[in-house]
Amino acid sequence: MSQVWMVTGSSRGLGRQIATAALSAGHSVVVTARNLDRLADLEESHGNRVFPVHLDVTDPVAAQRAVERATDRFGTLDDSMTMLPVSTPYQQVIGAVANRLVNDNGNQTGDPQRAAAAIVRIAQMPEPPERLILGSDALAYAQNAAGVDPF
Template sequence: MTEARTSRTWFLTGASRGLGAHWAEAILACGDRLAAAARDTTALAPLSERYGDRFLPLRLDVRDATGVREAVRNAEATLGGIDVLVNNAGHMLVGAVEEADEEQARAQMDVNYFGALWATRAVLPGMRERRAGRILQVSSYGGLVAMPALGIYQASKWALEAMSESLAAEVAAYGIHVTLIEPLMFSTGLATESPQVKQDPAYDHARGALYAGAEAAGFTPGDTAATSDALLALVDTPEPPMRVLFGTGGLEPLRTEYAARLAGLEQWDHISRLAQGKPTTS
């Protein structure tokens, strides 16, 4: 006789479009409870009609730390303790480092890094008390490598990567698992719906290199809806990975990139040794 599945409570940011919209539908369809956060909850109305009190739409700007804490408290009071947090809210600023103005650069970090940080901190007390929980951080293939014309965006993801890896070591003792999801290429409208820089012709070559690099790598768009199956399978895994790619074609470029990093460090080890200086003697 198959053991009955225990339903879970999820908190998902960026739930109204792209990957988040597919994930919200899948989470509810499998019988779980969902608090779905978005800046505009209009698109979530059909889910409220279909799933009733298992669904809680929350109007939220993740840049507002106080608002995030209040939203998590609301979700916990309404649906119960949060078992799974998915930090999916984000946007992608395409442009060279010099092209991005101060407001755009800060907004990129506020949404992609600090928004995830505020939500993570808000769910941790409850997860620690229950000694269980899953935190899924939606990073990017650009959280593992850096490409021209995406420096500000990728900086926000690299920050998320470092914070999450440290967090995983800090909370493992409480039965909390942290996983970084690294999507490759999916047709979500992320780039077209995100704020964009005022382009400077001086960096046309950088944009060209970005698109040429993606073409050379042979990346092809994956099935956005299929990521829902991957997400649910990941949460059902007893011992989930620290990082997982969503989509194929990324492993070989990563092998090349990381091998080149190590080779470069080894090539310049004489400078490292020069910086170390001579051993001191007592």
Template sequence: MSQVWLITGSSRGLGRALAEGVLAVGHKLVATARNPSQLEDLKQRFGDNVLTATLDVADERSAASAVKSAVDRFGRLDVLVNNAGYGDVGSIEDTSLADFRAQIETNLFGTIIVTKAALPIMREQGFGHIIQFSSVGGRIGPAGRAPYAAAKWGVEGFSEVLAKEVGPLGIKVTIIEPGGFRTDFAGSSTTLREGRPEYEDTVGKMARYQRDYNGRQPGDPAKAAAAVVHVAGLAEPPLRLLLGSDALRGVEQNDAARAKEHAAWRELSVSTDFEPGG
């Protein structure tokens, strides 16, 4: 059955791969970007199945307009994908508060704003699927990516609460956690700052790794898109889905280390309770 999708950040990266994947299997799409002229080729290739729209995810009116355009054109909204985002590399000390706010505004508040724009439509329909692009950085805090990780950890918490609130209303929620994919995310979309020498072994190492990693990531964007399209068709999709062998390996190692730490400090943790009968 054909679905109606709205994808934020459709002009490049995983958003672009997903837009093409959605249209290739016959779904209808509202493809959005800050500059919709970058989406003109989708209209030429897929005709009336695609509507392009301007969307600044940090602007409430822009989000409301994009969601309304989906309903006006296609009659409903089945799948919302909050994909738009970016993440620079730099130390916490050297990252300005303006840069912190900008990354959190796009990556976290953008997700919240567009989600809230879509919720009344999906609630009234009694169905829908909200797919939130987080990151492996939403499960692990990588050196040099504090604003990005703070935002993505926020997306994880927001989306987990969202799933509990809207599940009984027939609305599904899935958090996508990609590892490294061969898009421009690690290239032109990212500013890399190695910073001062005191952070050479942490932030500097991350910045150099990011430069070397670009173009050698294990993840195939087209396969990621196919996985997301598959999940959107499931009656019982997962709340969280890791994408990529590197993401799976990193999170499994991180979760094991976290469980070990919990066990090591268990006695101190439980010592803060009142005594029985207290």
């Protein structure tokens, strides 16, 4: 069944891979970015199933307008994948982890294309899991947090 997705940060990285995977699965996608020129190829390749919307996710008013434009265009949103920057209050809570995420942005290990494909498959499940662990570093962190010896 075709869904309508909204993916922020669609111009590059994991956001781009999620948008591409959702389009490849036959879904319609509201793609957002600060620079719409970086989304032109998606619109050219997928026609009216792509709706590019300018969005800086740090602006809550703009985010609300983007959602309104998306629902005006497609009538609904089934899934939303938000690649948000780390906010100041959250930065104070998680400190070093947030800094690592920001500093490693675009240089993470792993395969964003495979991660995106997994996210799209899971979103189509009738009862998707509440959590998704992607990558050996995330698995090791989860095992450590749960007190599980990985060996």
